[in-house]
Amino acid sequence: MSTHQQALVELLEREKSMVVDGWLQAAAGPNAPAKMRAEADEIFGAFLPAIQSADAQNSGSAAWQPVKAALERLSASRAAQGSTAGSTSAFVLALKQPIFEALQRELASDTQALIDAIARVSLYVDALAQWTMDAYQRTREQLIKRQQEELLELSTPVIKLWDGVLAVPMIGTLDSSRTQLVMESLLQRIVETESSLAIIDITGVPTVDTLVAQHLLKTVTAIRLMGADCIICGIRPQIAQTIVHLGIDLNSVTTKATLADALALAMKRNGYIFTKTK
Structure with a gap:
């Protein structure tokens, strides 16, 4: 020094x-x-x-x-x-x-x-x-x-609608990282709740392109590999036209117009029958 x-x-x-x-x-x-x-x-x-x-x-x-x-x-x-x-x-x-x-x-x-x-x-x-x-x-x-990770988790909650039925209301644009987070959360909840059916509600998704459709199909495939089934709902008329124009094949996926329709189908598949009382 x-x-x-x-x-x-x-x-x-x-x-x-x-x-x-x-x-x-x-x-x-x-x-x-x-x-x-x-x-x-x-x-x-x-x-x-x-x-x-x-x-x-x-x-x-x-x-x-x-x-x-x-x-x-x-x-x-x-x-x-x-x-x-x-x-x-x-x-x-x-x-x-x-x-x-x-x-x-x-x-x-x-x-x-x-x-x-x-x-x-x-x-x-x-x-x-x-x-x-x-x-x-x-x-x-x-x-x-x-x-950002916390916001993603909050924006894609996995909700238990009924015994054996889960739902994921998706809002905003889908990308690879968000789809991966949704897939991981949903698969984990399927294991935890032993659910047999998952509903993916895309009512809040503004647009669907080829990449978004591929993400959804990958999620459906992963759910089926876990022994559960999947219903996609909330496909608006504009999105339906886009999917057709893009030539995206969703024939292997069960789709419904609204969450209510999807839930009704899920309950029917699980053996529940509802009747309206006077």
């Missing part, structure tokens, strides 16, 4: 409490929440050993891993709270101000040493801010992906 580097580390060690206080003041004002102080303490506590290590100039070294881990936790927490990437990065960049002030007090009589120290600290803190942005982006992507 160089003499200037050693001097910087010793200064930050000595002024640690004052630097963290100044950081919080610059980032959030006098009423910084306790959670923010804990985050600042963790990041700064990992930052000091990193800059005094033999690999301080190598941001990919093991010495910097605790700092990166702390920044990832900060980014994950801020992303979950709805903070922006800019505000999260700005919090990290606010660390510069108290460090510069400490350097100014320490090196006021040595202009060149002050300039060198400021340049070195800027490189370090800028790297922290960049890592924070990267970690925030990864966290947001993971969060969005998880939310």
Whole structure:
């Protein structure tokens, strides 16, 4: 470690409490929440050993891993709270101000040493801010992906209509990933409920093309391989015309116009007879 580097580390060690206080003041004002102080303490506590290590100039070294881990936790927490990437990065960049002030007090009589120290600290803190942005982006992507998966699950519920009869009301556009999710959920529920018949209601599907039809046929085939049968309902006149024009063969699949018709057929197949009372 160089003499200037050693001097910087010793200064930050000595002024640690004052630097963290100044950081919080610059980032959030006098009423910084306790959670923010804990985050600042963790990041700064990992930052000091990193800059005094033999690999301080190598941001990919093991010495910097605790700092990166702390920044990832900060980014994950801020992303979950709805903070922006800019505000999260700005919090990290606010660390510069108290460090510069400490350097100014320490090196006021040595202009060149002050300039060198400021340049070195800027490189370090800028790297922290960049890592924070990267970690925030990864966290947001993971969060969005998880939310999309949860929305898919909510948009394709498997409903038990009667003993041995399940239904899946499908709404929106069908694609490969969504069809796979529907298939997995439906097959699992068939096993759990020992159902013999599943109804796929596509009333809420806006359009049916060759790809959508193939997805539906694959789902029907998978259901039959599980020992159950399937009825597709909700085929509107426009969709029926589209299927005919595309030359899609659904002759092997039982279809009904409405969910009520499909349920009536399912009950009949299961041996139920209903009569209307006066």
